[in-house]
Amino acid sequence: MVYKKDLKTPNDLNWCPGCGNFGIWKAFNDAAVQEGWDNTNTVLVAGIGCHGHIVNFIKLTSFEGLHGRAIPVASGIKMANSDLNVFVYTGDGDCLAEGGNHFVNAARRNQNITVILHDNAIYGLTTGQTSPRSPKGFKSKSTPFGNTDEPLHPLRLALSAGATFLGRVYAGDAKATAEMMIRANNHEGFALIQILQPCVTFNKLYTHAFFRENIYNLDASYDKTNKEAAFAKTLEWGAKKIPVGVFYEVSEPTCESGIAQIQKKPLIKIPIKRDISKLLGKFV
Numbered sequence: 001m002v003y004k005k006d007l008k009t010p011n012d013l014n015w016c017p018g019c020g021n022f023g024i025w026k027a028f029n030d031a032a033v034q035e036g037w038d039n040t041n042t043v044l045v046a047g048i049g050c051h052g053h054i055v056n057f058i059k060l061t062s063f064e065g066l067h068g069r070a071i072p073v074a075s076g077i078k079m080a081n082s083d084l085n086v087f088v089y090t091g092d093g094d095c096l097a098e099g100g101n102h103f104v105n106a107a108r109r110n111q112n113i114t115v116i117l118h119d120n121a122i123y124g125l126t127t128g129q130t131s132p133r134s135p136k137g138f139k140s141k142s143t144p145f146g147n148t149d150e151p152l153h154p155l156r157l158a159l160s161a162g163a164t165f166l167g168r169v170y171a172g173d174a175k176a177t178a179e180m181m182i183r184a185n186n187h188e189g190f191a192l193i194q195i196l197q198p199c200v201t202f203n204k205l206y207t208h209a210f211f212r213e214n215i216y217n218l219d220a221s222y223d224k225t226n227k228e229a230a231f232a233k234t235l236e237w238g239a240k241k242i243p244v245g246v247f248y249e250v251s252e253p254t255c256e257s258g259i260a261q262i263q264k265k266p267l268i269k270i271p272i273k274r275d276i277s278k279l280l281g282k283f284v
Helices: 021-035 050-056 070-080 092-098 100-109 154-161 174-186 208-214 227-234 277-281
Strands: 042-046 062-064 085-091 114-119 165-170 191-196 215-217 242-249
Touching: 021 050, 021 114, 021 174, 042 050, 042 070, 050 062, 050 085, 070 085, 070 092, 070 100, 085 092, 085 174, 092 100, 092 114, 092 154, 100 154, 114 174, 154 165, 154 191, 154 227, 154 242, 165 174, 174 191, 174 242, 208 215, 227 242
Parallel strands: 042 062, 042 085, 085 114, 114 191, 165 191, 215 242
Antiparallel strands: 165 242
């Protein structure tokens, strides 16, 4: 049994008032209590950015790595102990710029991890530079005359790479976000949740009001196993045209399922049968 007090740390939440990260933090806490995620079964891995502070505010085993390198760390953890729930917290810059190669290849391998993408379409921690998710024409400190590039679309990119679970939610809806986290974690394979997360300080375009006005829930009749339909939905963006919900969910062999050495038990439970002390001595 997990209680919210078990997840509380001595650190004060220090995001800007109104930041979408508060909703994501609340959603994860709610999901953890409901599912029993604790230090015996769950690990959080974060990249660099405002999103990364979340590991300071949830009392679970966690690792905050180099910029863009959260996914390979999480992949290694899952390889070593496949019994763990492994969550990646990453931002649109951290994941799609510095970490773009890792993102694409983890999706291609169908690595059994859950990637929670805090998408505020800007570099917030470094005080407001254009990110891979910023729209064309977007003006910021790094693009004062307007962004000349088209934005990347993480769901579309992950789908084309081979991801088997794709979801999108709005950070202002903590209930839907918690439900999506649970569903993604229960999925066997690479699961991506794009969370539309307003940066109230530096992005005056994608605000809470913007998302509340323009998002809509995918219809119950929508076929989540249809890859072409999912791709078409990822093309929708704009006035009254931003879908949220599960875009794609199929069952495919995971990366871990193809590794014979870890089929019977996790790697950490397999004894090392040869003496490696001489090898270690070269580095210690």
